[in-house]
Amino acid sequence: MTSLLDTIENPQEMGDALCQRVPETGTTSLQIGAQLVVRKGEVAVFVRDGQALDSFSPGQHTISADAVPLIKETLGARPGDGDSFDAIVYFVNAGERVPVRWGTREPILVSGAEGSEPQPVRGFGELDVQITDPRQFVAQVAGVQGASQADEIRDRVREIAVESLCEALGEWDRPVSEIAQSIEDITAQVRDRVQQQFGTMGIALRTFVIGNILLPEPAAGAATSTAAPAGEANDGSLVIDRYGWPTMREVERWAALSTEGTMQPAGDTEILTAAEAAEYLQLSEAEVMELIQSGALKARKIGTRYLVAKTRLDEWMSARAKRR
Helix, strand or coil, X not given: CCEEEEEEECCCCCCCCCEEEECCCCCEEEEEEEEEEECCCXXXXXXXXXXXXXXXXXXXXXXXXXXXXXXXXXXXXXXXXXXXXXXXXXXEECCCCEEEEEECCCCXXXXXXXXCCCEEEEEEXXXXXXXXXXHHHHHHHHHHCCCCCHHHHHHHHHHHHHHHHHHHHHCCCCCHHHHHHHHHXXXXXXXXXXXXXXXXXXXXXXEEEEEXXXXXXXXXXXXXXXXXXXXXXXXXXXXXXXCCCECHHHHHHCCEECCCCCEECCCCCCEEEHHHHXXXXXXXXXXXXHHHHHCCCCCEEECCEEEEEHHHHHHHHHHHHHHC
16 A cells, blocks of 8 residues: 655664665655655665665655656656655665574485485574665665565575575585584585675675584484474474574583584583583683683584583593692
């Protein structure tokens, strides 16, 4: 439904949204002489008939025929005072880096070495993006790809990360068990693929992290990382959120490390953060981080946090006591 507006602005705080659409559905009818208010850090892009047209930087603007030359071309005539035209306005977050969590909603089947049975693998991580060309961004995402709502656009960003991981793992030609030792190389491959796609969308990829790649348990008959409904952990199945991330309980449950570095269910093992480990060892958090970074204390980095199995702390204290 078309509504007639004499003032148009983003009705919501941008927060960590990539953009906001006004109106949320349908189009709005803008009068020549209407006021457009664009906040700091935003760029407003007018869309008509699926095309990204005129854009406006932060400030207050009066919509005139001269201010919307591209829209004027689509109208085929110079609009006069009091005239109106239908359009959609996207307010694009052009100032801040926007963090996006991504993850595989369904397992990726990876064959690995020739003749091997495909194994279900999951991956999750985080990325930061910054929109560098708002008009190109709106043209590609809202026009070409058909996403219109803020959540749909964010989901498209996630999909690109997951698709790139699938492509990289699809080329994996070594045993699946070796994936855990090659996360840095895989991260670089996936990052390059993601950046290439983002570049065509007016988006710069500022940071890209694979939090972890979860492998099935090597033990015969062990449960694989098949997703269960949120909140229903059952016998080793992996509970994920709507973004493909393991829930925090699942991260902790899967954070105990095997000697090969793969992620295994922790069972009854208690999992501690670096701060909790420091308290348990009666050390400072900085000292614990030094132990982790030197390799003296085994830990798993999940996103930006380090998690340590309590059994690892006990092993470290026992080894320290023997050295005294």
